[in-house]
Amino acid sequence: MDNTEKLQKVLARAGVGSRREVEAMIQAGRIRVNNQVAHLGERVAAGADIRVDGHRVKVPDAEEVPCRVIVYHKPEGEVVTRKDPEGRPTVYEKLPYLKNSRWIAIGRLDLNTSGLLLFTTDGELANRMMHPKYEIEREYAVRVFGEVTEKHLQQLRKGIMLEDGPASFKQIKRAGGEGMNQWFHVILTEGRNREVRRMWEALGLTVSRLMRIRMGEQNLPKGLVQGGWLDLNLNEVNHLRGLVKLPKLESAPVISKEDRERDMKRARRAGRTRRAKN
Numbered sequence: 001m002d003n004t005e006k007l008q009k010v011l012a013r014a015g016v017g018s019r020r021e022v023e024a025m026i027q028a029g030r031i032r033v034n035n036q037v038a039h040l041g042e043r044v045a046a047g048a049d050i051r052v053d054g055h056r057v058k059v060p061d062a063e064e065v066p067c068r069v070i071v072y073h074k075p076e077g078e079v080v081t082r083k084d085p086e087g088r089p090t091v092y093e094k095l096p097y098l099k100n101s102r103w104i105a106i107g108r109l110d111l112n113t114s115g116l117l118l119f120t121t122d123g124e125l126a127n128r129m130m131h132p133k134y135e136i137e138r139e140y141a142v143r144v145f146g147e148v149t150e151k152h153l154q155q156l157r158k159g160i161m162l163e164d165g166p167a168s169f170k171q172i173k174r175a176g177g178e179g180m181n182q183w184f185h186v187i188l189t190e191g192r193n194r195e196v197r198r199m200w201e202a203l204g205l206t207v208s209r210l211m212r213i214r215m216g217e218q219n220l221p222k223g224l225v226q227g228g229w230l231d232l233n234l235n236e237v238n239h240l241r242g243l244v245k246l247p248k249l250e251s252a253p254v255i256s257k258e259d260r261e262r263d264m265k266r267a268r269r270a271g272r273t274r275r276a277k278n
Contacts, residue, residue: 012123
């Protein structure tokens with residue numbers, strides 16, 4: 001019986017990063033297993049000496065890692081990276097402290113996009129939520145500058161060719177606005193880099209604002225200010241796990257209505273403090 005696991009899966013569970021991030025570390029030669037430089041596809045046994053940038057990684061058993069998920073309201077101007085060489089603010093600076101674990105972003109939003117971001121401590125959940133085969137819906141509110149015709153909308157539904165392949169919106173509907181600035185709600189099931197913006201730009205139109213408002217069935221909570229975060233409760237976490245064929249959790253930290261209201265107030269206070277400093 002094979003008691004080994006893929007290296008990137010083990011390190012994702014340890015909170016080093018998503019599987020994709022771990023694969024990039026392996027390719028860069030930053031990871032060693034039993035004093036040998038790791039390679040893509042490598043499998044490791046329990047008790048293996050795994051080091052990232054020379055630091056040994058403590059790998060917990062799958063049963064030891066609690067699956068916690070939070071929703072974060074990302075403002076424009078923050079980058080989804082742990083450290084930015086240009087010194088720009090990152091989303092990780094405002095997330096709650098974790099002991100013996102790390103937050104893993106489920107997907108990304110670019111610098112000028114705001115809205116819903118999900119973070120988890122469970123690398124397997126993050127990996128599956130980002131995998132194209134599960135077709136997790138992502139819904140965005142888009143403000144478009146330019147004259148949008150019914151022909152444009154038909155093209156976006158049918159599909160257009162981008163430099164990295166064909167792309168289409170699963171659904172697109174008007175959401176208000178007038179003249180040269182109109183709002184639309186669009187849904188797609190993949191998360192390619194700047195895909196929403198590039199699709200409109202391919203038709204000669206400009207996206208002047210972009211906000212993600214839903215991922216799966218998880219909406220951006222009403223009243224959650226930019227820069228604020230909330231824990232998802234057991235039912236919400238299990239719904240996400242069900243979308244990607246992971247077993248349901250039997251227990252998780254209880255998030256009561258009072259807890260959520262307290263977190264909302266905390267987020268609003270933090271937002272007022274940041275605005276006062278700026």
